Amino acid sequence: MGSCKDQEDKQVKCVYVDGAIIVGAGPSGLAVSACLSEQGVPSLILEKSDCIASLWQHKTYDRLKLHLPKQFCELPLFGFPNNFPKYPTKQQFIDYMESYASHFSIHPKFKQAVLKAVFDHSSGSWKVQTQDCEYISKWLIVATGENAEPVKPEIFGIDKFNGPVVHTSEYKSGSVFRNQRVLVVGCGNSGMEVSLDLCRNNAIPHMVVRNTVHVLPREMFGFSTFGVAMALLKWLPLKLVDKLLLLMANITLGSTEQLGLRRPKTGPIELKNVTGKTPVLDVGALSQIKSGKIKVMENLKEITRNGAKFTDGQEKEIDAIVLATGYKSNVPSWLQGCDFFTKEGMPKTPFPKSWKGDCGLYTVGFTKRGLLGTAFDADKIAKEISDQWRSISDCNKSCNSHVILLKKS
Numbered sequence: 001m002g003s004c005k006d007q008e009d010k011q012v013k014c015v016y017v018d019g020a021i022i023v024g025a026g027p028s029g030l031a032v033s034a035c036l037s038e039q040g041v042p043s044l045i046l047e048k049s050d051c052i053a054s055l056w057q058h059k060t061y062d063r064l065k066l067h068l069p070k071q072f073c074e075l076p077l078f079g080f081p082n083n084f085p086k087y088p089t090k091q092q093f094i095d096y097m098e099s100y101a102s103h104f105s106i107h108p109k110f111k112q113a114v115l116k117a118v119f120d121h122s123s124g125s126w127k128v129q130t131q132d133c134e135y136i137s138k139w140l141i142v143a144t145g146e147n148a149e150p151v152k153p154e155i156f157g158i159d160k161f162n163g164p165v166v167h168t169s170e171y172k173s174g175s176v177f178r179n180q181r182v183l184v185v186g187c188g189n190s191g192m193e194v195s196l197d198l199c200r201n202n203a204i205p206h207m208v209v210r211n212t213v214h215v216l217p218r219e220m221f222g223f224s225t226f227g228v229a230m231a232l233l234k235w236l237p238l239k240l241v242d243k244l245l246l247l248m249a250n251i252t253l254g255s256t257e258q259l260g261l262r263r264p265k266t267g268p269i270e271l272k273n274v275t276g277k278t279p280v281l282d283v284g285a286l287s288q289i290k291s292g293k294i295k296v297m298e299n300l301k302e303i304t305r306n307g308a309k310f311t312d313g314q315e316k317e318i319d320a321i322v323l324a325t326g327y328k329s330n331v332p333s334w335l336q337g338c339d340f341f342t343k344e345g346m347p348k349t350p351f352p353k354s355w356k357g358d359c360g361l362y363t364v365g366f367t368k369r370g371l372l373g374t375a376f377d378a379d380k381i382a383k384e385i386s387d388q389w390r391s392i393s394d395c396n397k398s399c400n401s402h403v404i405l406l407k408k409s
């Protein structure tokens, strides 16, 4: 059991959690908490923000919709309402998360940023430090996500730029960029969708494409591309499925090469499985590229006071920059003394074995497979912890509360 005698003076209080500690109240944290609860195992979620699904509530743009059909974005045990459309909006997804949390009576502790977590071998428990409390438990479930921090690459000259520079996690709507020339750095789903949103608000996006990229239609002949891929994968080998997807993409979208969007040699699903790089599922950006409203630019050479220089020698005046350069995990900044994660904060063993570490450490939502991966992890973790839970002493289970205050301030 956890003990508080070695606490530092600044420590305010110390709490023993009889059950699992989950770090992060995004879809992954909620899903694993629900699955544990279904198995009769209590848990406590520590969330640094002030709400559930903070990525969705605070760090996404207004026009965002799920780009996979809802049946592929459902959390375990409690699905989307029937009246939701095939591709729910961001607000509908948030509403679903809220009702999911209330259905399972999940009450995260908000404004608890986990600053440090370490396994204490002498007590056989995890010590999890937030800004004002230490939490102790046998099980630590990491649910802080693959998108915990924005990636903001160093771009030569960007500090001299006169206009605003925002990351897509801060971008809400193109309405503030009306009639402005906006440099969008990056051409993943965020870069494409922000460029489209800028177009729809009469801004002039210039999108930097430094590498190859797979663009697929969101739907093929009325069926979601993702659904088609999943169905074909049940019968056909991956490489053949990729060939068929690319064939159908060429029929529906035409060749993307002439538009400056070269395709990788590896097929879209194989690339997603191997590297995690998500294919762009087109929701309209491609036709704006074809019509010249979104301008595709080569890689950046440098940013100047009021413009950008590109590797092909072009120069453009620009008014604002949107960094659509992706996200990264933050696990290495707080999880200590454990070699389960790479220095990039991803599990060293990939899906489907990424959910389980040593000494009661688990991870949910680090599969590079979106919410489907989350559902898989949550189910596995809950089954395993509940087996352990059932085999430990009845003393634990007879307590009225699963959160026990060991030391006050």
Ligand SMILES: Cc1cc2nc3c(=O)[nH]c(=O)nc-3n(C[C@H](O)[C@H](O)[C@H](O)COP(=O)(O)OP(=O)(O)OC[C@H]3O[C@@H](n4cnc5c(N)ncnc54)[C@H](O)[C@@H]3O)c2cc1C
Binding pocket: 023, 024, 025, 026, 027, 028, 029, 046, 047, 048, 049, 052, 053, 054, 055, 056, 060, 064, 065, 066, 067, 068, 072, 073, 112, 113, 114, 115, 143, 144, 145, 146, 147, 148, 190, 330, 334, 364, 365, 366, 369, 370, 371, 372, 374
């Ligand atoms: C714009 C966008 C659209 C997406 N659309 C889809 C989609 O349509 N379908 C799909 O399957 N996937 C999609 N994804 C992938 C996305 O990662 C998942 O949808 C989902 O949000 C992942 O859930 P998560 O709980 O693992 O991570 P997150 O949603 O990022 O939640 C992690 C939580 O942990 C908290 N946290 C982080 N660090 C700490 C700490 N140190 N202490 C305490 N709390 C902490 C965060 O505040 C956050 O609330 C999208 C991602 C983005 C960025």
Ligand SMILES: NC(=O)C1=CN([C@@H]2O[C@H](COP(=O)(O)OP(=O)(O)OC[C@H]3O[C@@H](n4cnc5c(N)ncnc54)[C@H](OP(=O)(O)O)[C@@H]3O)[C@@H](O)[C@H]2O)C=CC1
Binding pocket: 064, 065, 066, 067, 068, 153, 154, 168, 185, 186, 187, 188, 189, 190, 191, 193, 208, 210, 211, 212, 277, 278, 300, 324, 325, 326, 327
């Ligand atoms: N509607 C939806 O459901 C949406 C889903 N998402 C999801 O969110 C996740 C994150 O997507 P996203 O934010 O697009 O991030 P990604 O990591 O997918 O894409 C980042 C992009 O930025 C480029 N980039 C990075 N650094 C630089 C640089 N220094 N110079 C030029 N280009 C650079 C990358 O190029 P390179 O490939 O060369 O590294 C890549 O094109 C994905 O899983 C995505 O599917 C995002 C938006 C909408």
Ligand SMILES: O=C(O)C(=O)Cc1c[nH]c2ccccc12
Binding pocket: 067, 068, 226, 269, 272, 278, 279, 281, 368, 369, 370, 371
């Ligand atoms: O939207 C995302 O980021 C996802 O990761 C969802 C997803 C999982 N597997 C995929 C394969 C192709 C396109 C999107 C996804």
